[in-house]
Amino acid sequence: MSITLDQVTKHYAGAPVVNDVSLDIGDGEFFVLLGPSGSGKSTLLRAIAGLSGVDHGRIALHGRDVTHVAARKRGVGLVFQNYALFRHMTVAENIEFALRVRHMRAGARRQRRQELLRLVALEGMDQRLPAQLSGGQQQRVAVARALAHKPEVLLLDEPFGALDAKIREELRRTIRQVQRELGITTVLVTHDQEEAFAMADRIGVMNLGRLLEMGAPHDLYSRPATRFVATFLGAANLILARRTPDGIQMGANTVAAAERSADVDEREVVAVVRPEEVEVAASREALSSGYLARGVVAEVVFTGALESLRVRLENGVQAPLLAQPDGAAGASLLVTRTQHEQRGFEIHPGQDVAIGVRRVHVLPTPLSSFTACAASPALADALSRQPLLAELAVRMKTRIAMRAEPQLGVPEAACAADGPFVGTTALASQADCAHRAEWLLRRGAQDLLVLPEHAAVPQRVLIHWMGEGSRSATLAVSASVLRHLSAEAVYVGIFPQQSARVRAQHGMRDLLDARSEAQLAHGLEMRTELRFGDVAQELALRLAEAPAQMLIVGVTELTRFAERFRGLLDGGQWPMLIVYRGSP
């Protein structure tokens, strides 16, 4: 491995900017770190270069641990967005800088310089000053300069940001060519997904300081695992659907999923439909793909090669629900069509069309949508406005449904509302909360989010499960929640006091197992803590230690639930997500 990052974390003013990033980049690989501004990608690159230290974790270059090695001794080449050329030096002096530092003889320096100038196609420019070169040429000089001392790793920090489109493309090709010719391991940081697709062997997508997903461009595009990657890499329609044995049920119609899933549970899922996978036709019969719904064309934009449409789905029971809360405009579907398709069927705004879907990808995330549940519609409505819930729904691009249960908490009473519990059920934290929580869990709610009135976005999420049966589900839910928070994840292992001696060894092993499972199966990096004592008591103690914490707890057993969780739930000041997976 050329570059190995192990749980790299960097805080700035208390908040993590880079949050537990682990990553292996192979020899000669062109790796692109992609993310919106503020996602921590540049900070991570600077940490690899040694220009900013890390708070936790380890960085190794070619097997050499460089975590505490100064930038000048790391042997990396770095190219900046604004070129950072030495303006008082000629092109030749700039390129030879690293060689002069290393006391290389003039003859050898000149030879290396000629080599590099040839590589970046700038022969004969030796004696120019940076001010006399165009932006593209300056960046070529910067690349040559960064390569002069034959670094083991080339780092590029948004190198095309300041260039216009044509030159950008040309320089992209040059850099890719140089990289292939030298076989040098390269990391490029960008916010431009097109650039990432064009250059990368592998892309790592970052958001909120976390490395969310990694993979080959095509894999990431066609099979994203998270909402963020699905919507950040190109456009995507997120649709709340239901996974059934027959396929993916969206509204009244069922479409076959793009890939088989081992998950046989019938439940609500988030489906991704790329705009180019949507088909529009005059009638249902004219569609060549699976019928989804009817819609009205709201907008037609001509963008050259493609035509981009917004189709508003006809409001009705049959229309599938879109995950994006689209405001007053109502849910609309993004569609792109090629010239060929446009010629086959011309479309105008206001036209009534039939919509088909060619390919559906289902996100593996266990959190699809929220349902605010309370004793009356008014209370449910108030709960749906709870700041943390509202924030989570926005970040997860999902919706909050409402469900009134007048008998909520009354023993033996049946559910008043029709249908099963869908998605994550939200419940307001109050005096008699433990009973209500048990009531809901016993009646089919699987993921239950208990929210104190003023709970804000947490900075630390504690994770614990009781019973191995809920372990994998708890990890999956935790990973999904944490992708949308810039919080640190801490797994708290708790063992009874008296058996400390024997259990401690098991405990350590369980802890490490949990960590590696979180990492491998869910891409979640978490810290671990070991405690001894009563579970609910220890968790309450831990939660009381600092503000802005959240608890995710997995349970398999509802016996004496209210009793055991009273201390944590009744009037608790922290949000708590209960993941219940009863043994069948």
Place this chain on the structure above:
Amino acid sequence: MSFRQPSVLPGFGLTFGFTTFFLSAIVLLPLAALALAAASLHWSDFVHVVLSPRALGSYRLSFGASFLAAAINLVFGLIIAWTLVRYEFPGRGLIDALIDMPFALPTAVSGIALTTVFAHNGWIGRYLEPWGVKVAYTWVGVTLALTLISMPFAVRAVQPALLEVQRDLEEAAETLGAGRIYVFRRIILPAVLPALLTGFTLAFARALGEYGSVIFIAGNLPMKTEITPLLIVIHLEEFDYHGAAALGVVMLGISFVVLLAINLLQAWGRRRHVRAAH
């Protein structure tokens, strides 16, 4: 090159008129009067006044101490400016404001203050005395006073230039393998050199013209601690206006030559900087 340059703002004629008028009225006219006054002196008298041992001694002290003060400020001004620009620390605003104090203080006050501290029985002077170091009433005291009053010029000239040195450049140099001293020598210094020279020039010019603070701490011993401006005042007090004017002209001449030389040096540096610029 045409005399008239096209500009976004109209009114070259008007502004140029004001420039010449203003410079003439404020700068050239008084200087011409000074030269004229000196010219009324007979040539041999003129030589006698300006080349008297006492006058020569005062030139040496005035120019020497000013040069030394400017040089000290060149080094420490850079360090102070660097600290203020590069670091965040409590009280930075206060220190930044403190830099300008010598501007605002009447120079005589600075002189009195320095004398209080450095006289042989002063706060610091009394501890230096046993070591045989005398500050007050020696050339050291003169240099000290000149350093104090010319310090803001050096700092304020370098500060904006340092602000403009991009962090990226240093970081780029660092990743290329350069150590701190190398980065300072090859990256930072070349970038702030013109500003440093400007600061030096301003400090030097300010020190040359200083009078108020020096006379308190200098002791004003002829040939030893007597600066030229003081000698001029002495001539004036003896109603020897022509002698005073003659010394003034000499000072003017030397100052002009020195400042011109520094300016040329700067211009040469700038040209080298953008050697082949379009």
